[in-house]
Amino acid sequence: MMTASPSISNIPPLSSPIEPFSPEPLRWVAEDGRPVRDLPARYTPELLRELHREMVRAREFDRKLVTLLRQGRTTFYAQSSGMEATQVGLARSIRVGHDWVWPYYRDHTLGLAMGVPMIDLISQCLGTNSDLCKGRQMPHHFGSASKNFVSISSSIASQVPPAAGNAMAQKYLGTDEITLCTFGDGATSEGDWHAGLNMAGAAKAPALFVCENNQWAISTNLAAQTASPNIHIKAKAYGMPGFYVDGNDIVAVMEVCGYAAEWVRAGNGPALVECLTYRVGSHSNADADAEKNYRTRDEVNSWLARDPIARVEGLLAHLGYPVDAEERADLISAVHRAVDADVLKAEATGQPDWRIMFEDVYADTPPHLREQAAFVRAEQEGQK
Template sequence: MHNIIDHHSQVLNFPGGEVKFTSNLNFIPETTEERVHCYRVLDDDGYPINNDFTQIEKEVALKIYTDMVTLQTMDTIFYEAQRQGRISFYVTTLGEEAINIASAAALKTDDFIFPQYREPGVLLWRGFTIQEFAHQLFGNKNDYGKGRQMPIHYGSNKHNYITVSSPVATQLPQAVGAAYALKMDAKNACTIVYFGDGGSSTGDFHAALNFAGVLDAPVIFFCRNNGFAISTPVTDQFRSDGVVTKGQGYGIRSIRVDGNDALAVFTAVQEARKIAVSEHKPVLVEALTYRAGHHSTSDDSTKYRPATEIEWWRTARDPISRFKKWIEREGWLNSEAESELRSNIRKQVLQAIQVAEKVEKPPIKDVFTDVYDVPPANLQKQETFIRETIKRNPQDYPTDVPL
């Protein structure tokens, strides 16, 4: 008589942990029947679905709203300035204002921000002024980057906001390394790194998640999944259910949130920060949203998506309008205050442009500084060459750049 062995009860301690055996031939399915649910607090009309969210005070709510309106106004006017040829390039955050402002509101000032290029609202929340934004866009001598970065590549040591760089997703492993350093120094802080759905298609994304998962780095991975990596839709990027499902593969707690719901974003990021800081664990947040503007001033998104679809998201799904309905019902805002707010912000942005436009550019010498303590011979030679060239051909160079 043969002995029957219950393989289901057998366990072997393989590298990485104990694994049970089974005699059933089962592959993990490539998809699930139902997509991962999306956490939201406010419905489309601004009514709370329930009370399961972080309660915020009037002052915080009004600052969230004010900064979202400010961000929207900046985008409108700076975009127009680029079209007028006054600045060379611009990127808007239209439709993603809640992602910017509400996530920033849930963080602490000691937390380090690793942005992509669509998170100026985080910097705005931390106190970066409209005038400082304008100086950077015009690349004048008051630009902290000394005119050496593209417009919208903001950075601020004061606000722990790491300077934006163009390569996609390089900020992810950097944020994990910084988070691990915070952990080693026993700091009561975390890092947060922002990226788009396109960023999750890079090798840096996978390296960063694995790095963070293995070393328990206190980092929040914040993906704003707006459906397109410039013109490439998510259906051409991955077969998985968005980005949120990728977290589990690296042992990282993950959540999907409505990126057009400021209260949902605020609550989710606040809880994610608690996990990151108190447990020293990474967290992945996927915010589902839609880019209601073009990718940049170099893009015409109507070439790859319907104009009617863009307009629907811009109006029916506007995160500012939804949040406004909620604070109005709370009795914290009325139409008169709203009108005055928008008028004042518009005046501030227009004034900032006028000021920044008149400030002279950084001097030629700044092109060659801040890399080496003592400039090497080849850089000294290049500086001499450019100065001599400008003197010989002054008509070919701008007059507002000091020699």
């Protein structure tokens, strides 16, 4: 199964099928931006510029949201800085709005790249009336039905068995959809992770599992997380191919994840991809002193030197289409203006009131909830 050349329609143009279980992360573009293997024709300067724009947008969105956090306008933020190639590349590997996604909490860049309007993400972080999730979840636990981007649970790896079930339903219904399920490296230690992959494997369900291996689960690094040398090798235990990708190389991410997605779509069963990247920022604002407590500045600097945005810029320069400083500055200020405008728009909608608390617990409202809502109504109206 692993080495067969499957009959696949609609796969990205490739010179040869991509082999799973490579000893080193697969890479198309070196850290200095030079291609290390033939660049498929679809990576035109126009496409690369588009990808670059999306990555910069995500990076600046991160920066702006951290500022909002410091201003006390939101209460939690989990940066994905440094992981833009993985998440933007993933969004380009699936059929957005057709396929389904069971994401994890550090996936707002994936959401943005899938075309979720920035104001939807901001509204969720602010918990305003414009929040599709009605202000019920802490920031960064977004969901959007229009993109089949399923609402996020904080419980680590709890999205994995449902993703298997979602894929089983897609197969049952005879669709050509797949389910993308993302998680960090820490999630792979949870029982639910193994249960979900095992279930998907046994059911031969069209699920693409992607580990965004940023090497840190809060303060626990990969070496402490598992005795396994990497994550993708665990796919062997569940009878599926495991691909190992340089997650800071967006071309590699798109090539491998795009291939894996279509391999899964063709009915071959699930696949696992490990995108090796790095969490440049802290886990969250609850953990703002990462370099003081559990990792070295040198380690962070070594990964900053492997920045995924710089790599795309290097590739564009190599191809003769460099991004100049002015262009980059314009791009950055445009994102900042867009975030500022959306924050104001979201804040202007106000915060949901107490009534929202009693809705959507069930499809109907049982008597005990009606009574509790009446109690709060009296309490709230008494205070006016």
